Amino acid sequence: MPPSHPHVAVVGSGTAAGDLYEQAREVGRLVAERGGIVVCGGLGGVMEAAARGATEAGGTAIGILPDEDRGRANAYLSFSVATGTGQARNLAVVCSGDVVVAVGGEYGTLSEMGLALKVGRPVVSLGSWDLGEHVAVAPSPEEAVGAAFGLLGV
Amino acid sequence: MPPSHPHVAVVGSGTAAGDLYEQAREVGRLVAERGGIVVCGGLGGVMEAAARGATEAGGTAIGILPDEDRGRANAYLSFSVATGTGQARNLAVVCSGDVVVAVGGEYGTLSEMGLALKVGRPVVSLGSWDLGEHVAVAPSPEEAVGAAFGLLGV
Amino acid sequence: MPPSHPHVAVVGSGTAAGDLYEQAREVGRLVAERGGIVVCGGLGGVMEAAARGATEAGGTAIGILPDEDRGRANAYLSFSVATGTGQARNLAVVCSGDVVVAVGGEYGTLSEMGLALKVGRPVVSLGSWDLGEHVAVAPSPEEAVGAAFGLLGV
Amino acid sequence: MPPSHPHVAVVGSGTAAGDLYEQAREVGRLVAERGGIVVCGGLGGVMEAAARGATEAGGTAIGILPDEDRGRANAYLSFSVATGTGQARNLAVVCSGDVVVAVGGEYGTLSEMGLALKVGRPVVSLGSWDLGEHVAVAPSPEEAVGAAFGLLGV
Known part of the structure; x- marks a missing residue:
């Protein structure tokens, strides 16, 4: 049985700025419109944009922060938690999702894609690292969210 | 300025069973009635009871799990995250609270009280470890939640 | 079969200064003289003193640091590792010991005592937190190390 | 000033079996012969082979385990530590190295390469993931270790 409120x-x-920010915001919006919950790292850039898109659409966004407090949480999160474990919070972000959508991204994103695959989460790439057949590549926010929900069977 | 929705x-x-379970449930209820959000470790016993009390009162409970997935989340959580870091999730639980209320408890609870004090969170004990002047001792759920909100200035 | 080189x-x-520093140094020396390996948090104070005592006696001291690099390792460690997980490295310190000796100590030490008990490590207190029957209390470095090795059956 | 005993x-x-195992063993041997210390994840396969190569050559190998105890440490480690944090120990492995050499590898390795780059460690790939210009590619153990030491300026 697929989860009733998939965590993405x-x-x-x-x-992130410009197109990249807008793409992540659109991903967040589409996840929320389909009844999903956005989970992210809680800070700025793509994390903020995805949370913003989700909550602007009336959905829920949860931020998982690397710090010992919730002070740096972006302004668009519904809820935030603080792990106190630095970059090990990347593991918590991907473990908390049923599926992972990578939007653009640098080295931290690469680590999250690797951790996601290690713990068995399917990964969708929207302009992110090219990892061959291990990752589903999507050309647009619509197709990325479609692929994510499709991978969950919902 | 005190937080508008304190995380407890x-x-x-x-x-946990019997009185202990009911005490934790009452703590959760009272936190929710005062507008607070309950954060807990997401599993059974005191964690379940506190989440249950909060959500039964119309509030929010967030569970932070030690596992790599959310499968063991108790049935009363509003939201759950999975850290994948075992007992290190105890650090995340206390970092995610503005104040910590310890209800009964064994060794894991002791570690959470120590971690909370280490990262600067005030701790209230309701039938938990006696740590002298480092912890506020409360004899009832009402007084424990009162002390917790008092320590936050709300 | 007891471990041939117990990790303490x-x-x-x-x-830490004065008597406390010297006590921790003596603990490190005695562990090394009995063939044990000292594991510690890798920084100053008690951590430095214990490492110093061990390596001055020709033994081995391993430091497990909270940081993302080994830059703050004290000068007396044989080897150091960097966890990058902040206070969650306290869990690594106690998991890496077969037994734990707490020398004096503040809140971080309390967290380590709680985590040690949680993961099943016996704990010896030398002037540290009073946790009742859960911890063996020793009045001197000699008796603390004796108790630690006794708890391991060596 | 380059480190006197680089941690690789x-x-x-x-x-890992056959050629892959022997390549990792050769990497370990070469690191030890150049005065370096091998750091690894402490388990089997490539981790065991690298530790074996290092200690067979008279060097030192440190294993950083995901578990709450050191029970699964491979037989070729000089020392081991147990983090208790599951896959978050991957962060500790790369933080503990001055440089990272990836030998073959699956998803966990990918996560380590991402984490290494995130925390600023140079990465050498020996038959591992193709990450473009972000990683130095080496065709043999000799060239991989040469590249690793070269990146450290030693």
Whole structure:
């Protein structure tokens, strides 16, 4: 039975502007419109944009922060947790998703894609790292979210 | 300025019955009635009871799990995250609270009280470890939640 | 069969002077003289003193650091590792010991005592937190190390 | 000033046989012969082979385990630590190296390469993931170790 409220981890760089920011925001919006919950790393850039898109659409966005407190949480999160474990919070982000959508992204995103695959989460890439057949590649936010929900059977 | 929705981490044993369970449930209820959010370790016992009390009162409970997935989340959580870091999730639980209420508890609870104090969170004990002047001792759920909100200035 | 080279985690405050420093140094020396390996948090104070005692006696001291690099390792460690997980490295320190000796100590030490008990490591207190029957109390470095090795059956 | 005993994190799959095992063993041997210390994840496959090569050559190999105890440490480690944090120990492995050599490898290795790059460690690939210009590619153990030491300026 597929989850009734799929958790979609949206990962990507902490700095994003222009098209990349808008793409992540669109991903968040589409996840929320389909009844999903956005999980992200809680900071800026792609994380903020995905949370923003989800909550602007009336959905829920949860941020999982690397810090010992919730002070750096972006302004668009419904809820945030603080792990206190630095980059090990990347593991928590992907473990908390039923599927992972990588939007653009730098080295931290790469680590999240690797961790996701290691713990058995399917990964969709929207302009992110090219990891061959291990990752589903989507050319647009619509197709990325479609692929993510499709991978979950919902 | 005190937080508008204080996060109260409720920590305690993963097995609890009878009075202990009801005390934790009452703590959760009272936190929710005062507008607070319950954060807990997401499993059974005190964690379940606190989440149950909060959501039965119309509030929110967030569970932070030690596992690589959300499968063991108790049935009363509003949301759950999975850290994949075992007992290191205890650090995430206390970092995610603005204040910590320990209800009964065994060794894991002791570790959470120590971690909370280490990262600067005030701790209230309701029938938990006696740590002298480092912890506020409360004799009832009402007084424990009162002390917790008092320590936050709300 | 007891371990041939018992790992003794020595935990305590990152600042220590005078008697406390000398006690931790003596603990490290005695562990090394009995063929044990000292494991510690790798920084200053009690951690440094225990490592110093061990290596001055020709033994081995391993430091497990909270940081993303080994830059803050004290000068007396044989080897150091960097966890990058902040206070979650306290869990690694106690998991890496077969037994834990707490020398003095503040909140971080309390967290380590709780985590040690949670993961099933016996704990010896030398002037550290009073946790009742859960911890063996020793009045001197000699008796602390004796108790630690006794608890391991060596 | 380059480190006098560079720590080389050797990462790769927990199962390895034949050529892959021998390549990792050769990497370990060469690191030890140049005065380096091998750091690895402490389990089998590439981790075991690298530790074996290092200690067979008279060098030192440190294993950083995901478990709460050191029970699964491979037989060729000089020392081992247990983090208790599951796959978050991958972060500790790469943080503990001054440079990272990836030998073959599956998803866990990919996560280690991403984490290494995130925390600023140079990465050498010996038959591992193709990450473009972000990673130095070496065709043999000799060239991989040469590249690793070269990246450290030693």
